[in-house]
Amino acid sequence: MASRGAFQLNVILVLALAATAFSTLSPYYYQDVCPEALPTIKRVVEAAVYNERRMGASLLRLHFHDCFVNGCDASLLLDSTSTIDSEKNSRANQNSTRGFEVIDQIKIEVDKICGRPVFSCADILAVAARDSVVALGGSSWMVPLGRRDSTTASRTQADSDLPSPLMDLPALIDNFKRQGLDERDLVALSGGHTLGFAQCFTFRDRIYNETNIDDDFAEERRKTCPRNGGNTTLAPLDPSPARFDTAYFNNLVEEEGLLHSDQALFNGGSTDELVKTYSENARAFSADFAKSMVKMGNIKVLTGEAGQIRLNCRKVIN
Template identity: 55%
Template sequence: MAISSNMLFGTLYFTFISAIILPAAHHHVQGKLTPNFYDEVCPQALPTIQVMVATAVTFKPRIGASLVRLHFHDCFVNGCDGSVLLDDSPTIVGEKTAGPNNNSVGGFDFIDEIKATLNVVCFGNVVSCADILAVAARDSVVALGGNSYDVLLGRRDSTNASRDDANSNIPSPVSDLSDILAKFEAHNLSAEDLVLLSGAHTLGYAKCKLFRDRIYNETATIDADFASALKAKCPKAVGSGDDELSSLDETPAAFDSGYYQMLTRNKGLLHSDQQLFKGDGSEIDGLVKRYSEDAGAFTEGFGAAMVRMGSISPLTGDEGEIRENCRVVNRP
């Protein structure tokens, strides 16, 4: 079922029609991020995003996975600055066409709907696109059964993007553990952060072209029955069934510990996923095993890891801008 702007805004209208909404002051606090950044400038900002995300996820659960992924792909390229949302322009070669993003990440239209609604609810251009990504990711996790956590806010939006940096900084589905760890360490994220944030793959799907090499690789560590079932929908020939989808765990619309349970049974869909559990008794193996057995520890730890990731090199104060339209920089 398609989700229209009218449907989502209608939901918001009935939610907020009785609220007293004061015009937002256009000022921004210098310094570090804070969870109450919009309490005065637009107190309805976060409740608005929450309602919109919950409504969208009700009709299309896959949008939740897309929104979490967008935040990740934004933060790993020069910080959490909304650069992933910029379209190509005469002066910008955007990140949407980078290998990890092209025909892969989604949710851009929905982010546009959130931004347009906030510009109305806040009586102006107050909430940054980078902050929208951070809050929408958290609200997606909650809407799909995960724990809530306080999102730190006050990011501003970049005025440029880098396809080259997206190609080099975002881990690939075929990456080995050493490469993935190096990319996380480059952002001051730990091995535990890697395991926790990878748990976002408890949501959503991946295309055949991303896991074909794994299921037809005779030397891969993969459950034989699992590989056989995947081969039925993902033919060996490149170009055949490339876009066929398989879920990343057995409950793709539920935020749970199923992803880790799959890894401990050698049923990780992507090569990069199974790299987290090799059965060698390593620290990372131990973390995967722990979260496979303790869903509470995972959901609690995931929120803290998301806050750490969301704090990668934010633009604050007078840096950058707050985009009126998340796809383009503001006119001078």
Template identity: 45%
Template sequence: MGSTGAGAVVGLCLLALMAVASIGLVHATLTPNFYDRSCPQIYSIVKAEIKKAVKVEKRMAASLVRLHFHDCFVQGCDGSILLDNAPGILSEKFSLANNNSARGFPVIDTIKAALEKACPRTVSCADILAIASRDSAVEVGLTPEYQVLFGRRDGTNASRELADKFLPGPQFTYEQLKQNFSAVGLNETDLVALSGAHTIGRVRCQLVRLFGVNIPDTNAEFRANLSKACPNASVDFSVLQNLDLKTPDKFDNNYYKNLRRGEGIIPSDQTLQNTDGPINRALVKDFAQNQENFFKQFPISTIKMGNIGVITDRSKGQIRVNCRFVNPPSLIEQVLVASE
């Protein structure tokens, strides 16, 4: 990277850190250099595995960005979404918003295995989700590459009940979305910016038929074509529809352009434009016209989201050796703490 590019990254990171600091969510041990001594390989290992995964399937980038979001909205960014069913644990993977939808778990497993080999019992699964989300978005178009804050520890439980309660649904109104985001300390700017992740990825045709083909006050011709693309409300879960019909695998600002044309695929997206409010419509317009503004705000809001409910106390969390299961009592954890 040239000096100009490096300067842009530094400037973006400072803006992001100041934005997070202003709301009091940064923790002393959550820093961009947490693994610089204990596991500097984290950057090359995660980037290489993301490249391989996205090369095999472009959709995987969207899936991994979504995993970080769905983790942070339930009990905070603690890696709980990665836990399988076990005695005393009902996996969040089978909640209403995640069942037959959340994916990318094998990629996280592969990254974790590589990191365990390079830096045993050092990198938390929650931190893997954060950097995998960043690298996935960057791999398909987000620029510049922003710094990720590290130092999260993994939780020791999951909550399907809270996942059902707090993960936003495709039928949510704008008011419901605002309340949902506000409950975890995120504002309307964060809501509009983070929703922009839907510029990549797919949605099940079943959900399109249930919620997306009859959104009022939108492009009627577009809705008719969408109905033809997803002709049956009872189609199986494998039948998918692109969230952005033009560039479904490129991280760009087409999502906002689509909303302004009344071409959001699901109601919770289109409501950002359809709801009469000064903040949401102004941001949708700004991000549609200025991709660089979206690319500046998305990392800031992602970093802010990544600070929700983090566990940094060694006595309250752990570094799971397998992201799918809590460490057994017989395993004595030897955690390497990064030195600043």
């Protein structure tokens, strides 16, 4: 019996070592080199969200839009140069993504507290997304760290890979599948739309022409989004856009999803039951959201000697 127990213990140890070997990221990556980095990021994010509640949604979106284009490598943060066609100018990002100045501030403060640039911009995006959710009432999770920053960006790839607010369910499923994400990830991560706002031009066709929409909801949205003009006028993605809750999913069940791609998740398709589950069970949503955020945060990460640790998140070190 003793030898059998020893064998089982050895198997457990081997499996643990194997898991460590194949895991490229770790929540404790900076624990020795800069233990004050995470509290510093949390402090800057909380101050930014306190100053403008909408900023939480913006910082969460930056991480999402970064990861979906060539992986979680901070390519989104790079400004245009003679050799870089910035992803900031893509259809999904231009005049839409925001919060870059908060990331700049975080980078300055973290490098100061660490004494040198050891914390990557890609990791800052991942941690800032988590801290934004927590600042707005959501549950926390351990963020695996150790990403490095890209030296390139691609507006063309951003135009190709970022999901559109006009996508139907099959297109959304395919879009997420290409990133290694399944239907549960799609629904859980779409729940990030419990925070923030959308511009009129992204939902105009839905409120005037679609039939799977509550009449009163459509009429309310038409008051600030006319058939012509007002393209950048904002509307909340759910009734509590500065609180991380399940109102987004409640809206979908009531046919009050703002974007076509939102309501596509509850429209007689394969994701209906999961939407209903999340609308009724906040704990299930929070748990799945955290798992999917970690999974998304592992998309095509740069580690080891790949990439670099930028001095300025907007510029490549030459």
